[in-house]
Amino acid sequence: MKPTRLILCTLSLAAVACSDAPPPSADADAVSADPPLYETTRIADGVFQFRYQGHNAMFVVTDDGVVAFDPISMDAAAAYAGEIQTHAPGAELIAIVYSHRDADHATGAPVLREALGSNAPIYAHDNALAPLSAAADPNLPAPDSTFSDRALLAGGAIQLHYLGRSHSDDMAVAFLPESRVAFAVDFVSADRFGYQDLSSFYFPDMHDAIAGLLEIPFDRILFGHGPGGDRATIERQQQYYRDLAAAVRAATAQGLSEDETAAQVLLEDYRAWDRYDDWRELNVRGMYRKISTSG
Numbered sequence: 001m002k003p004t005r006l007i008l009c010t011l012s013l014a015a016v017a018c019s020d021a022p023p024p025s026a027d028a029d030a031v032s033a034d035p036p037l038y039e040t041t042r043i044a045d046g047v048f049q050f051r052y053q054g055h056n057a058m059f060v061v062t063d064d065g066v067v068a069f070d071p072i073s074m075d076a077a078a079a080y081a082g083e084i085q086t087h088a089p090g091a092e093l094i095a096i097v098y099s100h101r102d103a104d105h106a107t108g109a110p111v112l113r114e115a116l117g118s119n120a121p122i123y124a125h126d127n128a129l130a131p132l133s134a135a136a137d138p139n140l141p142a143p144d145s146t147f148s149d150r151a152l153l154a155g156g157a158i159q160l161h162y163l164g165r166s167h168s169d170d171m172a173v174a175f176l177p178e179s180r181v182a183f184a185v186d187f188v189s190a191d192r193f194g195y196q197d198l199s200s201f202y203f204p205d206m207h208d209a210i211a212g213l214l215e216i217p218f219d220r221i222l223f224g225h226g227p228g229g230d231r232a233t234i235e236r237q238q239q240y241y242r243d244l245a246a247a248v249r250a251a252t253a254q255g256l257s258e259d260e261t262a263a264q265v266l267l268e269d270y271r272a273w274d275r276y277d278d279w280r281e282l283n284v285r286g287m288y289r290k291i292s293t294s295g
Ligand SMILES: [Zn+2]
Pocket: 100, 102, 105, 167, 168, 186
């Protein structure tokens, strides 16, 4: 199937009307000692986070129908479909959106379609199309429609933004102008180190993508993993990668080896962050390799 292209829009983000949405609440992100396999949390009117094990997705109930992001997996999608039916009874599934093409977020669209009796089109960024078409995985079908820069879904209730390369080269960030909620996967998270040695991350593009995210007027943001956050969460994430890059650059300027840099760059300001013990050193090593190879 030849994908059709979404309407491209140059959005004036500053012109988006303000809403009186409540400030982010910690309650929705509370972690119990024994969390259920999956759960759905209402984030705002018509906006829900679906969590399955350690992965989060978002679905939005619009006037036109339901838009579901990231089916996660075949098993997750079966639970996801049930949660959509519970929270939006009778609503039609009108679109599935891949935040990006990684299998641990994008697998399972056929299950959503089958369970919800819909042949909803799949949307993704342009750069997801060729690799997914080549892979021809029936559980992770290629998108039916792609976009390059900006796109609108459900009459503008949902904006998709491409902020350049970050964790991948096909990351679609969602923004809901009415509730001022954003959904961003894998390149940002709440007070948590980057994934392992950052080998999948593009630097220095990451800095630009995070800056671009902050130009979107969200108040609350959901992530592909872990609790959500707010604008300050993203400012801390931005500062972290700046601090990491600066510390590693200073070490390389002194002629330190990768091992010496990993031993000395302790990032003490981030000791309370999630994964400090297992990903701090890997983040330093990954940044060292990126700076050594690309400068
Ligand atoms: Zn990913």
